[in-house]
Amino acid sequence: MIVAKEALTRAIEAVVAAGGSEPREVKLVAENLVMANLLGHDSHGVGMIPRYIDALLEGGLAANQHPKANVDTGALLALDGCKGYGQSIGHEAMQMAIERAKRHGACVMTVANSHHLGRIGHWAEMAVAEGLVSIHFVNVISHARVAPYAGMDARFGTNPVCIGIPLPGEAPFLLDMATSAVAQGKMRVAHNKREKVKPGLLIDDKGNATDDPRYAVVPPLGAILAFGGHKGYGLALACELLGGALSGGGTWHYEESTKQRVLNGMLAVVIDPAKLGTVDAFKSESRQFVDWLRKGRVAPGHDKVRLAGEPEREMRAKREKEGVPVDDTTWQEILAAGAKVKVPRQALEKLAGL
Numbered sequence: 001m002i003v004a005k006e007a008l009t010r011a012i013e014a015v016v017a018a019g020g021s022e023p024r025e026v027k028l029v030a031e032n033l034v035m036a037n038l039l040g041h042d043s044h045g046v047g048m049i050p051r052y053i054d055a056l057l058e059g060g061l062a063a064n065q066h067p068k069a070n071v072d073t074g075a076l077l078a079l080d081g082c083k084g085y086g087q088s089i090g091h092e093a094m095q096m097a098i099e100r101a102k103r104h105g106a107c108v109m110t111v112a113n114s115h116h117l118g119r120i121g122h123w124a125e126m127a128v129a130e131g132l133v134s135i136h137f138v139n140v141i142s143h144a145r146v147a148p149y150a151g152m153d154a155r156f157g158t159n160p161v162c163i164g165i166p167l168p169g170e171a172p173f174l175l176d177m178a179t180s181a182v183a184q185g186k187m188r189v190a191h192n193k194r195e196k197v198k199p200g201l202l203i204d205d206k207g208n209a210t211d212d213p214r215y216a217v218v219p220p221l222g223a224i225l226a227f228g229g230h231k232g233y234g235l236a237l238a239c240e241l242l243g244g245a246l247s248g249g250g251t252w253h254y255e256e257s258t259k260q261r262v263l264n265g266m267l268a269v270v271i272d273p274a275k276l277g278t279v280d281a282f283k284s285e286s287r288q289f290v291d292w293l294r295k296g297r298v299a300p301g302h303d304k305v306r307l308a309g310e311p312e313r314e315m316r317a318k319r320e321k322e323g324v325p326v327d328d329t330t331w332q333e334i335l336a337a338g339a340k341v342k343v344p345r346q347a348l349e350k351l352a353g354l
């Protein structure tokens, strides 16, 4: 089904509010998730709500939390996310890092124990909107889903890396990616739609290549591979060591968990180019480089050369106009999540305009 973004936001707001969140948090969570859908990242959109509600009811996610600063020297900021909604903890944490980066030229921030931070690009976008560069390494405390290079067993999560860079005269460069060959949520979406996935992304429980997303979703589990062989694997480990160990939030080193909560640890480095003294060169060189890049020939089978961030903006323009597709399994799971916090099915359907 296709739902207009406003109607989808209202339905998600009703579920989050029924979970006990204050209006500010309700708005942050719903708008963040619907934005992920608008940008085409359904894996990090409203389909996460059932998991959030289960985590809330299990006690792994707490409503109405604020980041607690364990260290705040200005250029160094160490925060505890207190298991709060990542959409709210991430928002406040980035506001703090942006303010300090503008004051000191840079802010190195760690966030430990935040519940799922969703699309990491959302946080880089906040800094980039203020003319800042924003670099993020994130680990995932949830389930091991990704195998190390040359390994057969899943040992860590889909550990995302994100780099946001403002560009003069156009929308920013926004590289925002899982270090796994594919995001875990995309396997859930493919499994819900009963689709096969591209070869080279997954191994089954015996270590053989497979195109069946079930091996990333339901037992017997196989593993997702890291992108780019040993290189993506190296970046994934950097996320674990920086987002997990350096933040103090913790790394993944457990046998399978039955808990629904997803915690993220994040290292973010926010830099103010205006304070670095290179801002004129930064703008002019980025402009010239991007123009040069685009003057290259387009390879057969492609329509244009894009910068990271462009595909999401194109998808947003389309979905703002046409509405957000929500597959039936995901919608049924959202209705069931609503019922767990006593939002009647009919009320949600009405809010979603169905």
Ligand SMILES: NC(=O)c1ccc[n+]([C@@H]2O[C@H](COP(=O)([O-])OP(=O)(O)OC[C@H]3O[C@@H](n4cnc5c(N)ncnc54)[C@H](O)[C@@H]3O)[C@@H](O)[C@H]2O)c1
Residues within 6 Å of the ligand: 041, 044, 116, 117, 118, 119, 120, 121, 138, 139, 140, 158, 159, 160, 162, 174, 175, 176, 177, 178, 179, 182, 183, 184, 186, 264, 305, 306, 307, 308, 309, 310, 311, 312
């Ligand atoms: N919070 C968490 O625990 C967690 C874990 C993993 C992933 N994530 C999020 O999942 C989302 C999806 O990650 P993904 O790896 O599936 O993303 P993806 O593979 O769809 O895109 C990765 C990057 O490549 C760029 N890109 C895509 N096509 C391109 C093209 N044709 N030309 C140039 N650039 C292009 C995109 O703009 C994006 O920056 C991200 O927002 C990530 O932060 C979150």
